Amino acid sequence: MIEWLDRLDQNLFLLLNGLYSGFWDGVMFWISGKTSWVFLYVIILIWLASIYRWRMMLVVILVAVCVTLTDQISVHLFKDLIQRLRPCHNPDIQHLVHLVNNHCGGSYGFVSSHAANTFGIAMFTSGLLKTRSYSWLIFIWASVVGYSRIYLGVHYPGDVVFGAMLGLLIGWFMMVAFRLLQKWVTENRIPYSKSL
Numbered sequence: 622m623i624e625w626l627d628r629l630d631q632n633l634f635l636l637l638n639g640l641y642s643g644f645w646d647g648v649m650f651w652i653s654g655k656t657s658w659v660f661l662y663v664i665i666l667i668w669l670a671s672i673y674r675w676r677m678m679l680v681v682i683l684v685a686v687c688v689t690l691t692d693q694i695s696v697h698l699f700k701d702l703i704q705r706l707r708p709c710h711n712p713d714i715q716h717l718v719h720l721v722n723n724h725c726g727g728s729y730g731f732v733s734s735h736a737a738n739t740f741g742i743a744m745f746t747s748g749l750l751k752t753r754s755y756s757w758l759i760f761i762w763a764s765v766v767g768y769s770r771i772y773l774g775v776h777y778p779g780d781v782v783f784g785a786m787l788g789l790l791i792g793w794f795m796m797v798a799f800r801l802l803q804k805w806v807t808e809n810r811i812p813y814s815k816s817l
Contacts (some may be wrong), residue, residue, distance in 0.1 A: 630779040634708055637771045637778065638719050645772065646721045653735065653769040661762075665746055672750070679802060680749065687745050687795040691737035691788050699787075705731035709774045718774040726775045733776045736784030737791070739763035744792025749799070763788075 651657050670677045707730035709718045743763040747756040767785060770776040776784075 626779070630777045631708070631711075631714060634771060634777045635714065635717055637768075638708070638774050639717075641719045641772065649769040649772040650721045650724075652766060653773055658762075669746070669749060676803065679799065679806075683795045683799050683802075684742070684745065687741045687791055688738055690791050691741040692734050694791070695732050695734040695737040695784060695787060699732045699783075700727070700729040700734075703731050704729050705777075705780075707775050708777055719772075720774045721772075724773070724775070730776045730780045731783065732787055733767065733770050733780040733784035735770050736763070736767040736776075736781045737788040739766045740785040740788030741792040741795070742788075744789045745795045745799075748792070748796035 666681070669680050673680050706728060707726060709715055709720055709725035710728050711718075740760075740763045743756075743759040747759055750756075763785070767781040770781055771778055
């Protein structure tokens with residue numbers, strides 16, 4: 622069963638990774654960049670600050686915790702332990718993999734840290750902003766970032782799907798933590814609780 626799923630994942634990867642062009646190479650490389658979305662993050666933080674005001678300090682701390690957890694868990698509890706080679710490092714198929722700018726990354730790819738991070742942010746911030754249009758857009762953004770990892774040849778679809786699931790779970794826990802901490806602050810009459 623596991624071998625069949627692995628083969629299916631490889632075949633789906635080769636299909637998706639094979640749909641490339643010179644134009645999309647540049648676009649997907651940019652989408653996958655770690656600093657490409659700084660402007661988006663700033664806009665989201667400003668929007669959150671306009672709603673949560675003094676609670677914003679708690680929001681920023683939990684966003685940082687969310688990204689730290691998704692990033693570190695995806696690496697140390699998945700990549701380092703499972704040690705599934707990235708498609709671009711897999712000797713069976715690496716000659717078929719389309720790479721962009723000859724960038725492959727570390728040896729192991731399960732699960733995708735990009736997917737975990739972006740879906741964690743999407744889950745947590747959509748729970749905070751509670752706007753349907755934002756939720757749609759932020760999850761489309763996370764999905765496009767996840768797809769870019771397949772396009773670039775550095776992750777299988779399964780890496781992205783399970784990374785997204787990890788991110789959703791951690792983002793949901795951060796939302797629960799925010800609500801519990803907000804309640805605790807209010808009930809214990811912390812000095813800035815009147816602004817809550």
